[in-house]
Amino acid sequence: xxxxxxxxxxxxxxxxxxxxxxxxxxxxxxxxxxxxxxxxxxxxxxxxxxxxxxxxxxxxxxxxxxxxxxxxxxxxxxxxxxxxxxxxxxxxxxxxxxxxxxxxxxxxxxxxxxxxxxxxxxxxxxxxxxxxxxxxxxxxxxxxxxxxxxxxxxxxxxxxxxxxxxxxxxxxxxxxxxxxxxxxxxxxxxxxxxxxxxxxxxxxxxxxxxxxxxxxxxxxxxxxxxxxxxxxxxxxxxxxxxxxxxxxxxxxxxxxxxxxxxxxxxxxxxxxxxxxxxxxxxxxxxxxxxxxxxxxxxxxxxxxxxxxxxxxxxxxxxxxxxxxxxxxxx
Numbered sequence: 001x002x003x004x005x006x007x008x009x010x011x012x013x014x015x016x017x018x019x020x021x022x023x024x025x026x027x028x029x030x031x032x033x034x035x036x037x038x039x040x041x042x043x044x045x046x047x048x049x050x051x052x053x054x055x056x057x058x059x060x061x062x063x064x065x066x067x068x069x070x071x072x073x074x075x076x077x078x079x080x081x082x083x084x085x086x087x088x089x090x091x092x093x094x095x096x097x098x099x100x101x102x103x104x105x106x107x108x109x110x111x112x113x114x115x116x117x118x119x120x121x122x123x124x125x126x127x128x129x130x131x132x133x134x135x136x137x138x139x140x141x142x143x144x145x146x147x148x149x150x151x152x153x154x155x156x157x158x159x160x161x162x163x164x165x166x167x168x169x170x171x172x173x174x175x176x177x178x179x180x181x182x183x184x185x186x187x188x189x190x191x192x193x194x195x196x197x198x199x200x201x202x203x204x205x206x207x208x209x210x211x212x213x214x215x216x217x218x219x220x221x222x223x224x225x226x227x228x229x230x231x232x233x234x235x236x237x238x239x240x241x242x243x244x245x246x247x248x249x250x251x252x253x254x255x256x257x258x259x260x261x262x263x264x265x266x267x268x269x270x271x272x273x274x275x276x277x278x279x280x281x282x283x284x285x286x287x288x289x290x291x292x293x294x295x296x297x298x299x300x301x302x303x304x305x306x307x308x309x310x311x312x313x314x315x316x317x318x319x320x321x322x323x324x325x326x327x328x329x330x
Contacts, residue, residue: 029310249261
């Protein structure tokens with residue numbers, strides 16, 4: 001079985017890193033894995049920070065019965081180009097798929113979204129879910145998905161451990177690209193002794209330094225999958241506060257206490273969140289200790305991901321064998 005994983009070239013975000021992690025895990029397990037970067041003409045498609053995964057790179061997809069082609073939801077339409085290979089869709093972001101599907105539906109003035117073919121059994125798409133949130137979404141469409149999450153790479157874990165015990169300041173860190181409208185409401189009502197620092201225009205090391213100094217990290221974005229920054233913030237010793245959207249709405253993807261998750265649609269949400277932030281400013285050490293289980297869960301996930309990768313690849317291998325038997329019997 002050959003497994004080709006499609007990945008955006010030169011892209012340094014959480015989704016492409018997960019794709020690199022899967023190729024790396026498959027290679028370690030002895031499978032014939034390869035990365036196919038798009039566009040094909042990028043002269044150096046593997047980002048420097050991902051070269052540690054040492055992906056084998058090929059330019060052409062093998063569309064054969066003993067092959068599997070894995071695409072993230074951004075590459076869904078490329079599955080239609082396949083005639084013989086097993087199609088696999090890895091749900092790294094539910095919202096990106098839904099927004100694109102709806103935009104295409106409206107542009108085509110169609111009753112159904114053109115990407116909905118992935119739920120049609122005739123196409124035989126195998127679904128992989130990076131989050132419990134994605135798995136539940138796929139289930140609501142009448143399909144099932146294998147769990148294939150991701151993990152925080154060792155470099156980030158080790159750097160966070162070194163920073164965790166450092167001196168904390170009355171800082172709330174936040175990602176201005178996610179949930180900014182509500183975060184601005186929090187900042188407007190926040191007492192002046194609390195400093196709000198956006199994570200922007202920073203290197204990975206600078207992000208870690210900020211999180212190492214911060215007492216709190218807030219994230220009121222859409223949480224389309226298991227986002228990396230909340231996990232890194234927890235590893236750095238932050239008290240993590242989220243909303244209940246997307247993957248943050250279940251205890252599987254973001255296993256923190258319900259008293260650290262808030263529904264920003266509630267009229268009293270702003271004072272409630274600020275009260276929790278105020279507690280963290282005064283009693284940070286005790287509250288951060290309550291995230292110890294979450295930190296351990298994050299640190300252990302590399303091994304869990306290897307097991308998930310094996311389960312997915314073994315399942316795909318069995319499916320190919322089953323389809324081969326069906327062709328012989330036909």
